[in-house]
Amino acid sequence: MLKKVMVIVMAVVSLMAFTSPNQAEASEVPQQARATWLWNPWMFVSDEAGTLAFLESKQLNKVYVQIDRDVPKAAYGSFIGKAKALGIDVYALDGAPSWVAPKGYVNQDRLMAWLADYQTQAAVNARFAGVHLDVEPYLYSGWNTNRAATVKAYQTLVQRARTSTAKLALPLEADMPFWFDEIKYKNTFGSGLLAEWIIANTNGVTIMAYRDSAPMIIDIVKNEIAMAQRLGKSIVVGVETGTTDEGSIITFAEEGEAFMEQELAKVAAHYAGNPAYKGNAIHHVGSWLALQP
Numbered sequence: 001m002l003k004k005v006m007v008i009v010m011a012v013v014s015l016m017a018f019t020s021p022n023q024a025e026a027s028e029v030p031q032q033a034r035a036t037w038l039w040n041p042w043m044f045v046s047d048e049a050g051t052l053a054f055l056e057s058k059q060l061n062k063v064y065v066q067i068d069r070d071v072p073k074a075a076y077g078s079f080i081g082k083a084k085a086l087g088i089d090v091y092a093l094d095g096a097p098s099w100v101a102p103k104g105y106v107n108q109d110r111l112m113a114w115l116a117d118y119q120t121q122a123a124v125n126a127r128f129a130g131v132h133l134d135v136e137p138y139l140y141s142g143w144n145t146n147r148a149a150t151v152k153a154y155q156t157l158v159q160r161a162r163t164s165t166a167k168l169a170l171p172l173e174a175d176m177p178f179w180f181d182e183i184k185y186k187n188t189f190g191s192g193l194l195a196e197w198i199i200a201n202t203n204g205v206t207i208m209a210y211r212d213s214a215p216m217i218i219d220i221v222k223n224e225i226a227m228a229q230r231l232g233k234s235i236v237v238g239v240e241t242g243t244t245d246e247g248s249i250i251t252f253a254e255e256g257e258a259f260m261e262q263e264l265a266k267v268a269a270h271y272a273g274n275p276a277y278k279g280n281a282i283h284h285v286g287s288w289l290a291l292q293p
Contacts (some may be wrong), residue, residue, distance in 0.1 A: 031061060033278050033279030033281065034059055034279055034280060034281075035236060035238075035279065035281035035282070036060055036062075036064070036282045036285055036288065037063075037134075037281070038051075038066065038093075038285045041065055041066055041067075041071045041075070042071065043285070044079045048075075051079070052083060055083065055088055056086050058282075061087055061088055062088065063088055064091045064093035064206075064281075065090050065091065065093055067092050067093065067111060069110075073118055073121065077122050078126070080128065090129060091173065095108075095136070095175075096135065097136050098140065100135065100150055100153040100157060108161060112161075112165075115131065116167075128170065130165075130171040130173060130203070131168075131171070131173065133158070133173070134174070135157065148186075155194075155197060155201075158174065158202065173203055173204040175208055176198050176205050176207055177207075178221055180193070180195035181193055181195040183195070196231075199224065199228050199231055200231050204278065205233070206237075206281050207237055208240075209237050209239060210250045210251065210283075212248070212249050212263070213249075214264075214270070217237060218270050225271060225276050226276075234277075235277060236279050236280060237267055238280070239260065239263075240252065240287075241283060241291045242283070242286075256292040257291050267280065268280070
């Protein structure tokens with residue numbers, strides 16, 4: 001059943017990427033993302049072959065990998081090189097709510113310094129393909145006590161990241177909850193909705209559309225898809241597989257993998273032809289490994 005559903009998913013993705021011979025060559029057609037988060041890089045330190053085999057078995061082409069400065073750079077290089085050989089792009093993943101605290105930018109600066117050093121030393125085929133931020137400023141205490149200041153701090157952080165990633169010649173992406181389209185800002189960055197600002201100021205956004213049915217997922221990302229379409233930007237739709245106490249509708253943990261793939265195929269079919277929709281992401285390797293078939 002799962003294999004059949006996977007074929008349907010990939011068929012939909014292939015159709016979405018199709019262009020006629022009179023347009024671009026096949027190699028020039030942007031590929032739809034099938035991504036995941038790898039929060040524990042020690043997985044490939046202890047079992048590189050097993051980690052890569054899992055990613056390949058899920059037909060992934062993009063993985064956001066947590067940067068842990070205790071992990072040897074050689075381990076990242078080996079993993080990235082082998083992942084790239086399998087057609088998987090590796091993005092440097094990092095971020096924390098504390099990054100929006102006063103002087104929290106120091107943590108981001110450390111990430112960028114580490115990346116700059118790594119990219120300089122690494123072989124071409126072992127370099128990161130981009131940077132993926134997961135900051136979640138709404139988990140910082142200031143979100144409730146002084147939201148305006150916290151929102152501005154988050155925007156400042158993203159702007160700072162844009163400057164740093166531009167120097168590294170790397171695209172900048174960010175995770176974003178679907179409800180940022182309800183958060184307003186009015187500050188030195190102008191005024192409007194935070195979701196639209198983040199989409200406009202990154203190269204791509206992964207929406208944490210954590211629901212367990214296609215109709216709900218389609219509905220909660222529609223505003224962001226429309227924003228991205230207007231701005232000429234891209235949206236990857238992310239879903240959850242881990243257990244949670246936030247409610248059963250948040251995750252596919254109860255329904256299992258086959259059902260999840262079926263619902264993702266429906267989302268892909270709904271947004272087929274929309275240039276802003278760029279595929280899906282499954283959160284995350286650790287919980288996906290434990291997900292029932």
